[in-house]
Every structure is written in C-alpha cells, then in structure tokens.
Amino acid sequence: MSSNRDIDTLIDLMARLPGLGPRSARRAVLHLIRKRGLLLSPLADSIARVAATARECVNCGNVGTADVCDICTDETRANGEICVVEDVADLWAMERAGVFKGRYHVLGGTLSAMDAIGPEELRIPRLLDRIGEETVGEVILALNATIDGMTTAHYIADQLGDGIRLTSLAQGVPIGGELDYLDDGTISAALKARRVL
Amino acid sequence: MSSNRDIDTLIDLMARLPGLGPRSARRAVLHLIRKRGLLLSPLADSIARVAATARECVNCGNVGTADVCDICTDETRANGEICVVEDVADLWAMERAGVFKGRYHVLGGTLSAMDAIGPEELRIPRLLDRIGEETVGEVILALNATIDGMTTAHYIADQLGDGIRLTSLAQGVPIGGELDYLDDGTISAALKARRVL
Ligand SMILES: [Zn+2]
Ligand SMILES: [Zn+2]
Numbered sequence: 364m365s366s367n368r369d370i371d372t373l374i375d376l377m378a379r380l381p382g383l384g385p386r387s388a389r390r391a392v393l394h395l396i397r398k399r400g401l402l403l404s405p406l407a408d409s410i411a412r413v414a415a416t417a418r419e420c421v422n423c424g425n426v427g428t429a430d431v432c433d434i435c436t437d438e439t440r441a442n443g444e445i446c447v448v449e450d451v452a453d454l455w456a457m458e459r460a461g462v463f464k465g466r467y468h469v470l471g472g473t474l475s476a477m478d479a480i481g482p483e484e485l486r487i488p489r490l491l492d493r494i495g496e497e498t499v500g501e502v503i504l505a506l507n508a509t510i511d512g513m514t515t516a517h518y519i520a521d522q523l524g525d526g527i528r529l530t531s532l533a534q535g536v537p538i539g540g541e542l543d544y545l546d547d548g549t550i551s552a553a554l555k556a557r558r559v560l
Numbered sequence: 561m562s563s564n565r566d567i568d569t570l571i572d573l574m575a576r577l578p579g580l581g582p583r584s585a586r587r588a589v590l591h592l593i594r595k596r597g598l599l600l601s602p603l604a605d606s607i608a609r610v611a612a613t614a615r616e617c618v619n620c621g622n623v624g625t626a627d628v629c630d631i632c633t634d635e636t637r638a639n640g641e642i643c644v645v646e647d648v649a650d651l652w653a654m655e656r657a658g659v660f661k662g663r664y665h666v667l668g669g670t671l672s673a674m675d676a677i678g679p680e681e682l683r684i685p686r687l688l689d690r691i692g693e694e695t696v697g698e699v700i701l702a703l704n705a706t707i708d709g710m711t712t713a714h715y716i717a718d719q720l721g722d723g724i725r726l727t728s729l730a731q732g733v734p735i736g737g738e739l740d741y742l743d744d745g746t747i748s749a750a751l752k753a754r755r756v757l
Contacts (some may be wrong), residue, residue, distance in 0.1 A: 367624050369613060374608045377601060382584035382592050386740070391577040393648050395607075396614045402576060403614075409570045410592075414600040416566060417575040419591045426593050427564050451590050482677050543583070 370396075382492050422493070424469030424486055440466050443500035445493065447519065449473055449507055452543045458506060459552035465503075468493065472520055473511035482518065490523060503554075504531040569591075619690070621650050621683055637663050640697035642690065644716065645669055646704055649740045654702060657747040662700075665690065670708035671715055677684030679715065688719060700751075701728040 370392060376501060395403045405474035409419050419425070420432035420520065427433055434440055444505060446466030448454050470485040493499065506512035520529055567589060575585035590598045616622070617629035624630055631637055635753060637689065641662030645651050651664050667682040690696065699720060705710035717726055 367630065369606070369609050369625060372625065373603075373610050376599065376603045376606055380588040382580060382587060388577035389578060389652060392610075393623070394578050396610065399611060399614065402609065403611040405609045406570075407604065408574045409566070410571055410600065410604040410607060412566050413570050413589075413593065413633065414604045416598060417600075419593075421599065426567065426590070428566060433564065437709055452586055454587060 372536065374421065376511070395484070422489075423453055423467050425467060434466055439465060441497060443498060444503060445490070445497070445499050445501075446503045446505050447490065448505050449512065449515075451505075452465070454544065456543045456555075458548060459555070460547040462551045462554050465501075466497070469548060470506075470515070473506065473509070473515040475514075477512050482522075485515070487522065490519070494523070494527060499527065501528040503552075504529070533534055570676070573657045594626070619686075620664050621648070621668055622651055622664060631663055637661060638694060641700060642694070642696050643702050644687065644711075646703050646709065647740070650702065650704075652749060653730065653740045653742065654674075657744040657751070659748045659751050660700075663694070667703075667712070669705065670706070670712040671706050672711075681714070684716065684719065687716070691720070691724060698725040698727060700750075704726070705714075721729060 372387050373395075374385070374392050377383055377391055378385045380388075383391065395406065412455040417426055418428070418430065418511065420427055420430070420435055422431050422435045425434060429436075430546050432502065442465045442541040444463075446454075446457060446463055446465060447468045447470060448457065449470050449472060451469055452502055457463050457467070468490045470487070470490075472480055472485055474480055474482070474485065490502075494502070502519070504516045506516055516531060523529055531548075561666075570592075571582070571585050571589050574580055574588055575582045577585075580588065592603065611624040615621055615625070615627065617624055617632055619628050619632045622629040622631060626633075638663045641660075642665050643654060643662060643669060644665045645654065645662055646667050646669060648666055651666055653728070654660050654664070665683065665687045667684070667687075669677055669682055671677055671679065671682065687699075693701070701713045701716065701718070703713055713728060720726055729747075
C-alpha cells in the first residue's frame with residue numbers, strides 16, 4: 364500500500380486497535396513518521412517498556428507492572444471496602460473521580476448467556492475468596508447499568524449471602540449508560556448516594 | 561491515572577495521534593496490554609523498525625526507508641508523467657487505485673495565505689527542477705478540490721509555462737472533497753477523464 368513493507372506492517376497493526384480503522388491508521392502512521400523525533404521514538408520506547416513489564420494483578424485484575432498491583436499492596440487502601448467493576452477502564456474512571464479509598468475487583472466483563480460467559484470467566488470465585496482473606500465489610504458494585512450488568516449484580520448478591528453489606532452505585536448512572544463515559548462529578552454523586560441492595 | 565507511570569506515558573503518547581483522544585487512547589492501551597503477545601510486542605518491534613529507517617524521499621517527498629524512494633528509483637515508472645499530490649496519504653490513495661504508472665511529487669500541503677505557506681514550503685522549486693532532470697512531458701495535478709488546492713494548481717500552472725502538458729483530475733472529484741476519502745473507482749474515473757488546463 365505504501366510500497367514499503369515496514370510501514371505497511373505498522374499500519375496493519377495500528378488498524379487493529381479499537382477506534383482506529385485502516386484510514387485513521389494510515390493517517391496516524393504518517394503523523395508518526397513526520398514527528399519522528401518527537402513522537403515515534405518515544406512511542407517505540409514506551410511500548411517496549413510496557414510490553415516488557417505490564418501484566419494483570421493476580422489479586423484484582425487491575426493492570427500494572429508487578430504480579431500484585433499498587434492498589435492491592437497499598438495498606439492504606441485496606442479499609443474493608445471492595446469496589447467491583449467490569450473493566451480496568453472503569454477502575455481508572457473511578458480513580459479519576461478520586462472519591463473511593465478502598466480496593467477494586469475487576470471482573471473482566473459481565474455474565475452473558477449469549478456470549479457463554481460464566482462466573483469462572485469473570486474472577487467471581489476470586490472475589491469470594493478475597494471477602495475472607497481481606498476482611499471485607501462492604502462490596503460496592505460499580506457495574507454498567509445494562510441488562511448484563513444487572514444480571515451480574517444479582518448473581519454476585521446471591522453468592523455473597525447475608526453476612527456482608529452489598530451496595531451499588533445508584534443516583535446518577537443513567538439507564539443503559541457506561542461508566543467510562545461519565546464525568547467525575549456524576550461518579551462522585553453515584554458513589555455517595557449508593558444504596559443497600 | 562492508571563497509577564502506573566509507564567502505562568500513563570504510553571496513554572499520553574497515544575492520545576497525541578490524530579483521531580485518538582484521551583478516552584480512545586486509554587481503550588487502545590488496555591487492548592494492547594490484553595493482547596500483549598499478539599499485538600503489543602509486534603507493535604513495539606514494528607515502531608522501532610520504522611523509527612530507525614523511515615524518511616522522506618529527497619526527490620519527491622514520499623515516505624520510505626531510503627534517501628530516494630522505491631517509486632523514484634523504479635525505472636519502469638519514468639514514463640514522463642509526474643502526478644502532483646498534497647500529501648503522502650493522497651499518493652497512497654492513488655496507488656491503491658492502481659491506474660497511474662508514472663512518478664509522484666508530494667507538495668506537503670497547499671499554498672495558503674492564511675497559514676503563510678508559500679512555494680518554498682511546498683517543494684514547488686524541486687518540482688520545477690524535476691521537469692528538466694527527468695524529461696517530464698505531462699504534469700497531472702491531483703490536488704484536493706478545495707480553494708487552497710485550486711490556488712495551488714493555478715500557481716503551478718503559471719510557473720510551468722506553456723512548454724509542458726498540464727492536466728488535472730476532473731470528473732468524479734466532488735467540490736470540497738478530499739482525495740483520501742474517495743473510493744478507488746472514483747479516482748480511476750477522474751484520472752481517465754483528466755482535462756488539459
Ligand atoms: Zn490488584
Ligand atoms: Zn521519491
């Protein structure tokens with residue numbers, strides 16, 4: 364396409380990123396080549412560093428550069444609260460809001476009969492183990508307000524039983540809305556107005 | 561943001577690509593980390609290779625991995641025709657159409673009083689030199705159908721004088737349209753129906 368194999372390979376790889384199609388991948392690669400010193404070399408270094416070190420936390424599913432992530436090893440965040448999110452992007456959205464001081468549990472999706480995603484695929488067994496290991500008093504469900512998100516919330520409620528306080532983000536999360544699209548203020552309000560399930 | 565400096569650096573760099581904002585950069589980086597083996601490492605290698613080798617052709621402005629690009633060194637393309645485009649993305653669009661067998665000249669933009677872009681910034685002097693050096697019989701203007709594109713076409717027509725056949729893509733390029741958005745068939749039709757200026 365560019366009559367150069369190295370450049371074509373880079374375009375093909377970039378086009379596989381979410382949000383970039385072939386055309387925007389070509390534009391991005393041309394931009395990178397034009398800004399070679401400012402952007403291309405730093406990006407090469409940065410990607411190589413992340414490729415060498417990034418991994419999922421074995422405890423919570425967050426991404427970081429150690430087997431156990433910074434939040435799970437931070438003793439000041441062992442306040443007895445675990446916030447359950449679908450995706451690492453949702454964890455980041457919660458952190459940007461800056462109001463939650465506990466730890467997280469990243470499911471990696473929601474239960475889905477359609478896509479044959481069951482509890483084992485979602486780190487739900489690991490969540491149940493953590494309740495005891497980390498003396499958790501409250502589990503806050505911060506799942507997307509979708510059908511699959513609500514199904515997952517009900518399933519987790521059944522598994523936890525009555526011994527534990529289970530809450531969910533409430534006020535402010537629009538029906539059908541996805542957490543990562545919300546502004547920080549809306550997330551703050553939803554956390555403060557959380558209700559017992 | 562991700563509570564990890566390496567990952568945050570990568571998100572910041574990705575967010576500076578055209579077409580990606582902060583949110584899509586975060587999504588892209590999470591996707592890269594999840595597909596570490598399949599995507600992140602190959603991308604790191606590919607970017608490093610392009611960063612080390614990519615450069616602009618000193619003759620025509622195309623990008624490649626040598627001082628003079630593959631098209632400029634291909635003797636079968638020395639057919640006396642030079643196609644003038646604004647951008648490398650437009651050159652790629654012409655190549656995808658597969659109907660033009662000559663060489664290119666990439667201006668790197670259009671004349672613009674507003675942005676103070678004059679002929680020197682656009683490789684127009686180099687174009688005039690090439691006419692003699694490469695015994696060019698026809699210059700085909702494949703500029704975007706915008707005001708600045710047409711101003712640039714008129715300026716080039718004045719510079720070339722009467723000794724050379726000067727044509728432009730005609731039928732099929734919509735008013736205000738940009739070449740890189742067109743399908744291959746439209747580009748083919750526009751090239752075949754080109755008219756003498
Ligand atoms: Zn963790
Ligand atoms: Zn060239």
